[in-house]
Amino acid sequence: MHIQVESLTHIYARGTPAERVALRGIHLEIGPGERVGITGPTGSGKSTLVQHIAGLLVPAAGQVLLDGVPAHARTPEARARRRQIGLAFQFPEAQMFEVTVFREVAFGPRHLGLGADEIAARVRWALEMVGLDPDAFADRVPFALSGGEMRRVALAGILALKPRVLILDEPTAGLDPRGRADILARLRAWQAQTGATLILVSHHMDDMAGLVDRVVLLADGQVVADGPTGHILSDCDRLRAIGLSPPPAVALLEALRAAGWPVRTDALDVEEVVAEIVRGSISHKDTKAQRI
Ligand SMILES: Nc1ncnc2c1ncn2[C@@H]1O[C@H](COP(=O)(O)OP(=O)(O)OP(=O)(O)O)[C@@H](O)[C@H]1O
Numbered sequence: 001m002h003i004q005v006e007s008l009t010h011i012y013a014r015g016t017p018a019e020r021v022a023l024r025g026i027h028l029e030i031g032p033g034e035r036v037g038i039t040g041p042t043g044s045g046k047s048t049l050v051q052h053i054a055g056l057l058v059p060a061a062g063q064v065l066l067d068g069v070p071a072h073a074r075t076p077e078a079r080a081r082r083r084q085i086g087l088a089f090q091f092p093e094a095q096m097f098e099v100t101v102f103r104e105v106a107f108g109p110r111h112l113g114l115g116a117d118e119i120a121a122r123v124r125w126a127l128e129m130v131g132l133d134p135d136a137f138a139d140r141v142p143f144a145l146s147g148g149e150m151r152r153v154a155l156a157g158i159l160a161l162k163p164r165v166l167i168l169d170e171p172t173a174g175l176d177p178r179g180r181a182d183i184l185a186r187l188r189a190w191q192a193q194t195g196a197t198l199i200l201v202s203h204h205m206d207d208m209a210g211l212v213d214r215v216v217l218l219a220d221g222q223v224v225a226d227g228p229t230g231h232i233l234s235d236c237d238r239l240r241a242i243g244l245s246p247p248p249a250v251a252l253l254e255a256l257r258a259a260g261w262p263v264r265t266d267a268l269d270v271e272e273v274v275a276e277i278v279r280g281s282i283s284h285k286d287t288k289a290q291r292i
């Protein structure tokens with residue numbers, strides 16, 4: 001699906017003393033199958049923006065087009081496009097209400113009007129996709145699961161809709177490092193298998209480094225940067241200027257560089273950083289040797 005965000009402005013509580021402009025003329029284009037991260041400090045408008053992309057909010061000005069159709073319109077064309085977008089809200093487990101995991105994951109597919117066999121097949125597939133054994137989990141009560149398991153069930157409920165666009169609002173918030181890494185690996189596998197568009201909202205620079213090719217940086221309701229992940233996340237000065245911390249790998253390389261090591265600073269994961277330190281240490285020795 002082709003997503004176009006054009007001059008999008010959103011105002012909460014318009015005309016009241018609590019009025020708040022959350023988005024100020026956003027421009028953004030996301031092509032089919034792209035993997036895009038959206039980041040920015042708290043309150044910068046990330047959740048508001050993705051709710052617009054999912055057609056859940058009405059713009060104060062501007063518009064979001066899904067394959068050319070306004071996302072929030074009350075037409076059959078708009079409804080059909082919205083149905084192809086899966087949005088996992090921040091802390092989606094707060095919205096679970098079914099009595100079994102099976103019913104919880106089946107809720108969306110049932111509302112698509114699918115037959116019982118297709119629903120059961122999708123529930124199995126989606127649970128496996130998020131790393132939960134369907135035989136062990138299908139009959140369990142969602143409320144009696146751990147926080148991490150609930151998060152996976154909520155995610156399975158969205159994957160079971162087989163969205164062409166998956167939007168995840170802070171999918172790893174509150175999870176431990178291993179749980180985070182596992183969910184990210186599963187999302188990577190899901191995206192590779194389906195070729196769907198992935199839009200990841202996250203404060204975790206590390207999460208984005210491993211999952212998206214492009215990062216959009218929001219600050220105070222505006223796009224302040226939009227480009228390849230390595231380029232955006234290695235710009236320490238810009239990240240700090242809007243109150244974000246660079247990924248630890250980048251911060252480490254930046255510190256080495258400040259200490260005179262000839263390393264580049266756009267390596268984002270541990271393997272790349274080690275390779276860069278080794279390379280830097282070799283050329284560091286070379287320059288020392290030349291000096292002697
Ligand atoms: N329902 C609402 N009513 C009034 N103001 C709101 C509402 N939701 C969000 N806002 C305000 O709009 C701005 C953008 O909020 P939004 O939730 O989009 O930010 P965010 O980037 O997702 O933040 P976070 O990182 O904390 O999730 C904030 O100033 C917020 O206080």
Ligand SMILES: [Mg+2]
Pocket residue numbers: 046047048090169
């Ligand atoms: Mg948010």
